[in-house]
Amino acid sequence: MNRNITIIGLMSGTSLDGVDVAAVRFNSKQLQQFEILATKTYAYNNEWKNKLSEAHQLSAYHFLKLHKHYGQYLGEIVLAFMQEFNLKPDYIASHGHTIFHEPATRFNFQLGDGAFIAATARITTVSDFRTLDIACGGQGA
Numbered sequence: 008m009n010r011n012i013t014i015i016g017l018m019s020g021t022s023l024d025g026v027d028v029a030a031v032r033f034n035s036k037q038l039q040q041f042e043i044l045a046t047k048t049y050a051y052n053n054e055w056k057n058k059l060s061e062a063h064q065l066s067a068y069h070f071l072k073l074h075k076h077y078g079q080y081l082g083e084i085v086l087a088f089m090q091e092f093n094l095k096p097d098y099i100a101s102h103g104h105t106i107f108h109e110p111a112t113r114f115n116f117q118l119g120d121g122a123f124i125a126a127t128a129r130i131t132t133v134s135d136f137r138t139l140d141i142a143c144g145g146q147g148a
Contacts, residue, residue, distance in 0.1 A: 010035045013044070013096045015088065015130075017081055019104040019119075023059055025050040026081065028088045030096060045092040049084050062106050062118060077104065078120035082127025089128075099124055099132040108137070110146045 011032050018027045030044040051059070062073055085099055101124055103117025121134030137147030 012098070013094065014098045014100050015085055015094070015096045017085070017099065017101040017103075017119075017124075019059075019102070021105060023051055023056045024048065026084055028084060030088070030092060030094050044094065045088070047088060047091070049087075055080070059104055059106075059118070074118050074120045075123050077118050078123030079127050081119050082124045085124065085128040085130070096130060099128060099130050100136075101132060101134040102136055103134055105137075108147065110141050113141050113144070115141045115147050 012035050013030060013032045016029045016031065019025070020027075025048045027046070027048050029046045032042045032044055034040040058073060059077075062070060065073060081101060088094070089096065101119055101121055103119040103121075105116075106118050107114060107116040109115070115137050117135050117137060119134065121132045124134065125132035141147040
């Protein structure tokens with residue numbers, strides 16, 4: 008039985024322009040068949056730009072607190088996106104925001120706790136894509 012799966016994807020780059028969001032519908036039997044349903048960039052305000060650009064300087068406690076809050080923020084963006092485009096996704100896929108990326112030393116961190124994205128949006132969330140590839144010797148790209 009062919010079933011369509013709708014996924015909302017989240018991406019944030021080091022340019023700090025905002026969070027890019029896309030909703031894509033996939034055919035579960037032929038994943039190369041897909042349809043882009045909606046896209047939007049949610050621009051960062053100055054507060055988020057500052058928090059993200061200074062994250063690498065934080066203490067462990069404040070860093071983990073930001074990781075949680077950024078995850079909640081991403082969940083809120085998903086809720087706004089769903090409402091604006093009348094979407095009911097099956098999953099969320101979040102790349103996160105790259106804070107540290109040193110593949111040569113197998114070190115990487117993507118900010119935006121997937122558990123808090125899931126809890127805020129109430130949708131199963133897949134996140135932290137790069138870490139497994141880096142752990143296996145890849146570049147995480």
